[in-house]
Amino acid sequence: MSDEEKLDVIIVGGGLAGLAAAYVLAKAGKEVVLIERGTACGNKNMTGGRLYVYSLLSLLGPELLAEAPLERAIVKEQITMVSATGGMTLDYTDYSFKEGIPQSYSILRSVFDDWLAGKAEEAGAMIVTGIHVDKIMEKNGKIVGVDAAGEEMFADTVIAADGVNSFMAQQAGLRNDLTSREVGVGVKEMIELPEEVINSRFGLQAGEGATRLFVGVSNGISGGGFLYTNKSSLSLGLVVNSRGLGNQRKKLHTLMQEFKMHPAVYPLLDGGKTVEYAAHLVNELGFVGLPQQLYRDGLVVIGDAAGFVINMGNTIRGMDLAIWSGIAVAKAILEARTSAEVGPRYMENIERDLIPTMKVYQSYPKLLEIPRMFTEYPKLANDMMHYLFAVDGSVPPKLSKAMLGIVKNNVSLGSLLSDGWKGVTSL
Amino acid sequence: MTVKKQSVEDLLGYNKFNADEKNPHIVIDKALCAQCTDKPCLVACPAVLYRQKGENSEVTFDHLGCLECGTCRIVCHNHGNKGIVKWDYPVGTFGISYRYG
Numbered sequence: 156m157s158d159e160e161k162l163d164v165i166i167v168g169g170g171l172a173g174l175a176a177a178y179v180l181a182k183a184g185k186e187v188v189l190i191e192r193g194t195a196c197g198n199k200n201m202t203g204g205r206l207y208v209y210s211l212l213s214l215l216g217p218e219l220l221a222e223a224p225l226e227r228a229i230v231k232e233q234i235t236m237v238s239a240t241g242g243m244t245l246d247y248t249d250y251s252f253k254e255g256i257p258q259s260y261s262i263l264r265s266v267f268d269d270w271l272a273g274k275a276e277e278a279g280a281m282i283v284t285g286i287h288v289d290k291i292m293e294k295n296g297k298i299v300g301v302d303a304a305g306e307e308m309f310a311d312t313v314i315a316a317d318g319v320n321s322f323m324a325q326q327a328g329l330r331n332d333l334t335s336r337e338v339g340v341g342v343k344e345m346i347e348l349p350e351e352v353i354n355s356r357f358g359l360q361a362g363e364g365a366t367r368l369f370v371g372v373s374n375g376i377s378g379g380g381f382l383y384t385n386k387s388s389l390s391l392g393l394v395v396n397s398r399g400l401g402n403q404r405k406k407l408h409t410l411m412q413e414f415k416m417h418p419a420v421y422p423l424l425d426g427g428k429t430v431e432y433a434a435h436l437v438n439e440l441g442f443v444g445l446p447q448q449l450y451r452d453g454l455v456v457i458g459d460a461a462g463f464v465i466n467m468g469n470t471i472r473g474m475d476l477a478i479w480s481g482i483a484v485a486k487a488i489l490e491a492r493t494s495a496e497v498g499p500r501y502m503e504n505i506e507r508d509l510i511p512t513m514k515v516y517q518s519y520p521k522l523l524e525i526p527r528m529f530t531e532y533p534k535l536a537n538d539m540m541h542y543l544f545a546v547d548g549s550v551p552p553k554l555s556k557a558m559l560g561i562v563k564n565n566v567s568l569g570s571l572l573s574d575g576w577k578g579v580t581s582l
Numbered sequence: 583m584t585v586k587k588q589s590v591e592d593l594l595g596y597n598k599f600n601a602d603e604k605n606p607h608i609v610i611d612k613a614l615c616a617q618c619t620d621k622p623c624l625v626a627c628p629a630v631l632y633r634q635k636g637e638n639s640e641v642t643f644d645h646l647g648c649l650e651c652g653t654c655r656i657v658c659h660n661h662g663n664k665g666i667v668k669w670d671y672p673v674g675t676f677g678i679s680y681r682y683g
Contacts, residue, residue: 192671192674192675193675193679194600194675194679195679197680197683198678198679198683199650199677199678199679199680200680200683201680201683263682263683264680264682264683265680265681265683266683268683284674284675285674285675286674287671287672287674304673304674319652320652322670332655332656333656335660335661336660338653338656340626340651340653342628344593345682346585388682397626397653397657397660398657398660398661400622400625400626400653400657401620401622401625401626401657401660401661401662402622402661403625404625405625406624406630407625407626407627407628407653408590408593408629408630411628412587412588415585415587416586416587421585424585425584425585426584426585427584428584428585429585429588429593429596430596430681430682431596431597431681431682432590432593432596432597432628432629432649433597433649433678433680434629434649434651434653436651436652436653436656
């Protein structure tokens, strides 16, 4: 392709961020090519999860959203503090979460991304799959295109939507390689289970979904287990910080198998059949981990590649932000009079729509680096419950004395005070 | 058959791969790995593709079965002896293809 055959936009990566950008730009009549290394969009992607739909709704509108292959509308939010012999579960059900347009859905990325790619194609985007972009091309300090499997392609704007490892952002000098502190590794088994079994096991009506977070299953590493109900399968997995993982001696695979077979977990899966085993990195630092700069002349970074995640402790939001950032860059391109204006306008959109929320949660990761959150505190909660419910005929200690003893057995008063203080100041 | 504890080989067997037998997308330098004290790759790779038979044996790596997550690179370069000297994604169409994701 010669310089004269320059496209308006090249997008690298057919995940949610790239596809959202492609959809908006193509709809507005821009000449867009999206390049995806998988054989179909979504093939290389995985989620432990759920998508909060507000940004997808803004992208597609309610009619098209109704056609989207979403799994279950989440109405049950559960947290289980796991002990050696069982666990204590908080169960919050809120049917308002599914009223009108439900707030969040469980999704399967391979299915969903492929569908969204189809919509972007219908809107006029050209989706090229099975091609790996090797590098970005620069001319006089400006990014002018990409080299994909030996073929050079040029565009006014290149969008790096190449995911958490983003070698494009690294090559452009916008980011260093990831550090082990800032990323967690997620590992997941997809477990098929009949729809009615999931409904009765989790107390759900047709179309409703549950999520569960498990604390105390990560061998003391910052992280935890997750379970999402899909239509006729469960997404079960662990996310652990990669620094913590590298600093202990148990294999991630072993941790996952032990988690799966734990007495508080296994009954939820019983009768199911594992059909896929997946892994992916997860940015965990949120606002603090954002690169200083998210664009260069001719290049803009979006989605996971930009580090758009919010770690709320009980959940990590990323997919909704990916879509939001894809819309933000598309708007910037449509508003800009010259390609040099795209980056600054994109940043204006991000600063207005995305960064404020990320800032609210900026101190959460610090709280999650307290190791006691993943061992001592779940144990403490379970010990207290044990005192309340165990009866063996002997004379029990008085409540106040028993509770104080349980606290002292698990944490020192100093740790408790300092963690409490960190909690108050972080939240 | 119901859910049970499974070997990593069994789990990887469920996945759809298009194996690029000849071109490993990740390459290790065994001399660097031999001097690595922590060897975090052995525990961190979710597919257990880094292995060591005994205390003094060499670290071996098989790129087939890779889930393309990047964890090995991160732990190697942060805690290890930087024995992973090349880490890239497989060439287009090759590697893992998630059917569910």
